Amino acid sequence: MTLFKGFRVASLAIGLLCALWILVVACAQCIKASDAYRLIGTLGFLLAIALLGRATWNRPTRIKLFLARYSGRVAWVLIGIMSFLLLLFSFRTAVDFSWDWGQLIKSASAYVLTGELDRVDYYARYPNNQFWLMCLTLIFKGVKFVVPTADIVLFKNVSIVLSCACTVGAVIVTYLTAQMHLGKKAIIVIFLAFGCLPLYLYSSFFYTDSPGILLCALILYLSSRLSLSANTKEKAALVILIGLICALIVQIKVMVLIVAIAIAIAATLNAKSRRQLFLVVRRIAAIGVICIVLCSAFNVAKAAYVDIDSNMENQYEFPVQHWVMMGLGYGGFSQDDVDFTKSFETLEDKKRANFDEIAKRITNRGVLGTAEHLLYTKALRTWGNPCLAGDDYINRHVIHNGRLQQWFALGGTRHDIVLGYAWAFWLLLLSGIALEPIIQLKGRCTRASSLLISLIGIFLFFSLWECNSRYLYVFLPVLILLSSHGYALLVHKADLFRKRIRE
Secondary structure, eight states, X not given: XXXXXXXXXXXXXXXXXXXXXXXXXXXHHHHHHOOHHHHHXXXXXXXXXXXXXXXXXXXXXXXXXXXXXXXXXXXXXXXXXXXXXXXXXHHHSOBOSOHHHHHHHHHHHHHHHHSOOOOHHHHHHXXXXXXXXXXXXXXXXXXXXXXXXXXXXXXXXXXXXXXXXXXXXHHXXXXXXXXXXXXXGGHHHHHHHHTOHHHHHTTXXXXXXXXXXXXXXXXXXXXXXXXXXXXXXXXXXXXXXHHHHHHHHHHHOGGGHHHHXXXXXXXXXXXXXXXXXXXXXXXXXXXXXXXXXXXXXXXXXXXXXXXXXXXXXXXXXXXXXXHHHHHTTTSSOOXXXXXXXXXXXXXXXXXXXXXXXXXHHHHHHHHHHHHHIIIIIHHHHHHSOTTTTHHHHTTSSBSOOOHHHHHHSTTOTTHHHHHHHHHHHHHHHHHHHHHHHHHHHHTTOOOOOHHHHHHHHHHHHHHHSXXXXXXXXGGHHHHHHHHHHHHHHHHHHHHHHHHHHHO
């Protein structure tokens, strides 16, 4: 593997630096945001995990036999239990309509029930939500066809069930992906997913995040199948499917395209010969063409549901520079920045104003101040929330302030206990992510990892873009797979170490 060897090693090294920095930032935020009781709780959960690991270390033969015989059954039983818990949790913690999720549910419901689209200005301003509005409308029309008396309450309940289905689907696909690389150790994915609190906290919101996390898992699964397949017809079918998934990603959650780009980069860097490089480039080109053609078809279909003319787009749409400007301000969403951009009449005026404001904010901070803001302050706000802000979202417009709200919602009377667990899990997940590049580099592995390149892309993207820890939700398949690989490698190294001791 002489082609791009330096680039492959560099990708592993940069991935390691990103993983370590993210872990350091998360630890800093844990200490900074926690009081003494919460820190004790976090340390207590980590100690319990360490004791469990110690018990596992003392019984290696039993664990191996158990995994060899029952890992598949245990995985599917846990998936079944998780599905039930997701449905129970999502309905018990469901909130009234708020933020973009609520707007889309209300708009799609109104379109089905009255035939009219409300808040056209909103969809002109945020065209990324137009395709998902069309999808919701089609789903709710199907519900209306089956249940003629259906109203917005039923539509919302159906959306919760579908959101849970997307979450479970993402977990299953991620597990199947891990099986191709980890075998029996793929059950680590299920353990991590089962304990991942954000998967439960966002289960009631059928927003673009729900299909987004499923699409992220699917692109990882299909690309893994493509890299391992030796059948020409299967490869052709997989290329078509990947092109379709990429088109859906562009329409529904474009930031997931970071993962698709990372997969393409890794495939290119791992080419063993010029001929193989040519085949990889040809596949990438074919996927790109399929994606563009399907996106054009989707745009035509979307225009039939959301009739927005060019004048309205020019008046309401926000330029890309708006989100970069917000990233250089508070870092996350800012209503003042939204009002600033809205104050200009045309799209070109908005672009110029945003450019000027970006230059002003960089000048005011200086080079070092801007670097600190992008790499530390924004990293804190993105990676320093173990609930990915899900505890905040289920605390907005609460319908039933029951026991689950007290435990899991921000400000709940027992929420600190849950936060102790959430921090322990988050630090455990991030530690697993850092393990893989450390072990790979120590073992002189020079194969580029699409997961690590994805991590680099995610980190850089949120350093430049508007940051919100919720945006990490769609990338949980990447993070869980990375962490699973890290712990699987650690287990493998532990086995080798145990054999050396016996010898």
